[in-house]
Amino acid sequence: MKKLEIAVIPGDGIGKEVVPVATKVLDTVAEIHGGLKFEYNEFPWSCDYYLEHGKMMPDNGLDILKNFDAIFLGAIGNPQVVADHVSLWGLLIKIRREFEQSINIRPAKFFKGLKSSLVNPNDFDLIVVRENSEGEYSEVGGRIHRGEDEVAIQNAVFTKKGTERAMRYAFELAKQRRGHVTSATKSNGIVHSMPFWDEVFNEVKGDYADIQTASYHIDALAAFFVTRPQIFDVIVASNLFGDILTDIGGAIMGSIGIAPAANINLNGKYPSMFEPVHGSAPDIYGKGIANPIGQVWTAKMMLDHFGEQELGQKLLDAIEDVTNEGIKTPDIGGTSSTNEVGEAICSRLKEVC
Amino acid sequence: MKKLEIAVIPGDGIGKEVVPVATKVLDTVAEIHGGLKFEYNEFPWSCDYYLEHGKMMPDNGLDILKNFDAIFLGAIGNPQVVADHVSLWGLLIKIRREFEQSINIRPAKFFKGLKSSLVNPNDFDLIVVRENSEGEYSEVGGRIHRGEDEVAIQNAVFTKKGTERAMRYAFELAKQRRGHVTSATKSNGIVHSMPFWDEVFNEVKGDYADIQTASYHIDALAAFFVTRPQIFDVIVASNLFGDILTDIGGAIMGSIGIAPAANINLNGKYPSMFEPVHGSAPDIYGKGIANPIGQVWTAKMMLDHFGEQELGQKLLDAIEDVTNEGIKTPDIGGTSSTNEVGEAICSRLKEVC
Numbered sequence A, B: 001m002k003k004l005e006i007a008v009i010p011g012d013g014i015g016k017e018v019v020p021v022a023t024k025v026l027d028t029v030a031e032i033h034g035g036l037k038f039e040y041n042e043f044p045w046s047c048d049y050y051l052e053h054g055k056m057m058p059d060n061g062l063d064i065l066k067n068f069d070a071i072f073l074g075a076i077g078n079p080q081v082v083a084d085h086v087s088l089w090g091l092l093i094k095i096r097r098e099f100e101q102s103i104n105i106r107p108a109k110f111f112k113g114l115k116s117s118l119v120n121p122n123d124f125d126l127i128v129v130r131e132n133s134e135g136e137y138s139e140v141g142g143r144i145h146r147g148e149d150e151v152a153i154q155n156a157v158f159t160k161k162g163t164e165r166a167m168r169y170a171f172e173l174a175k176q177r178r179g180h181v182t183s184a185t186k187s188n189g190i191v192h193s194m195p196f197w198d199e200v201f202n203e204v205k206g207d208y209a210d211i212q213t214a215s216y217h218i219d220a221l222a223a224f225f226v227t228r229p230q231i232f233d234v235i236v237a238s239n240l241f242g243d244i245l246t247d248i249g250g251a252i253m254g255s256i257g258i259a260p261a262a263n264i265n266l267n268g269k270y271p272s273m274f275e276p277v278h279g280s281a282p283d284i285y286g287k288g289i290a291n292p293i294g295q296v297w298t299a300k301m302m303l304d305h306f307g308e309q310e311l312g313q314k315l316l317d318a319i320e321d322v323t324n325e326g327i328k329t330p331d332i333g334g335t336s337s338t339n340e341v342g343e344a345i346c347s348r349l350k351e352v353c
């Protein structure tokens, strides 16, 4: 029996609604598998927790998390109650950083049964490999002067090691896919970090003669996500550019509520973390209508991570079948509830397995 | 007779094809007006010029330009022959900076007769006010170490003055439009410059009680451009975010070849510059099929700048009518040439005026 200990952090808002659906789906997968078992430990760390304790998680939070096989996160943040950067840097970004989850993998594809926002979605199928530990999201910076003369300075820090690591990951991934890597740059406008990014990309690509490459400035690349997403296979992007592209990825699929993500620790020292791209959506929380697909697809990425790609693929197929049958939450044009979608996915899985 | 002296820089690639079309349209407008005359002085500054002279423009280029009423630019850059940052920082960005063109105005709207890339374009009509002189496009930064330990550092610099100026411009513009301003931020991930951006936004909005506001993180905002662009009126964005959003703006209109822009000098010391969002498109240069609408719509923005809003509106209507009649270049699904589109716009203008 392969037993996997999962730290579950439902977090805020709809995170609390979609996480239980996704763990139920995971249990169904385990049952079908026969030799797999998920053990969940749930932690109530969230903005509510912050309001009570003055912090997003206990001081020994990371110590508690570090021995789990993975972290399964719902959504963090509720700007009405806790300032964004306080909640996010106190939990989500803290875990990404401290657990050296240096890569964020975020797929987007034309999804059967989903109305893409695009006239011409044409079966796109891409993965963004986002650098997840440095770049534009740096704590280096500050302010000088006050009043009319105030200046804020923000340092983006790109290391050779971090940049190269993300790029090599992208090239390795492309080998298992359609053999194409696109670099997201902006070296025509951002003249220190981005020419460096280009240099490292050119160096790394020298080691992958069989992989085709392209390099686009982020403005053009973002536009291509809308006009011709099918030209992309694997895209490697900085922390900020990856963030922007993957929300557009959600939009062209038809809803940001679909998009999954995996924060991968590559050195094996700490657990990886699985969390969908969407946020806590306080506006629809409590209505039972949150789309669980982002969280369930994220669970599929966790299955892949544990070497269960075959069952992972079956899960993804089941999600698509259910969507295609019209069992959908309102955000994607259906009338089903969060739980109904989850149950339909479980039934479908049992049918095909 | 109102005589306007225009410095014309066709630049590279399709810039050389669409600029003559746009000046012909401007002449037609002047003829209709009766009391208006454009005098063009053409400068061949471009990548070709660079190959011959080792620079993008002569050393006294800015001195030559500074006494014109406006600069009308086609496109700059041909990465096959001159490195992007060399060509752009030697001309386009140099002019923006040295001539204190601190605001870049870039509209996007649902365009009659154009197939938007979106299933649901729903009559969107927005303007991005892009900070054009500082922010992420800063020359401050550099590298330390070499080899495996190399680090590139890029400083984004946001001044109170520059940030506030862009925001006030946006609020003033919103007053003349639908009274709504959206701020593009990313203060949840970028913790020095973007919280500063938010602070200044909150301060400025205090002076505009009648204007509605919203603030979205750039990732969500970019996605909303795809899923519901009709929620936006005026958007104020940093240099980088404005750059990215306006390419998406082109994409949702149906082609980046449509999107216009104006680089505005606000202190009256230097001319403003008018240049479309698209680049030099070396791949289609010389075929006579480049879409002139971006350049002609940019000419319309120049008319507005010179106080000729009424004729400007007629010109925009004429562009839409011609597009709607199906007289379109191939990039937007037609079979017409660059010149045919230009001539159709001129004829249409004469008909309605």
Ligand SMILES: CC(C)[C@H](C(=O)O)[C@@H](O)C(=O)O
Binding pocket: A188, A189, A219, B088, B093, B243, B277
């Ligand atoms: C060419 C490049 C430097 C420029 C920019 O990023 O400003 C362009 O993309 C634009 O939008 O005008």
Ligand SMILES: CC(C)[C@H](C(=O)O)[C@@H](O)C(=O)O
Binding pocket: A088, A093, A243, A277, B188, B189, B219
């Ligand atoms: C919440 C925010 C800090 C985060 C990010 O920008 O990384 C989110 O947008 C994401 O994409 O995971």
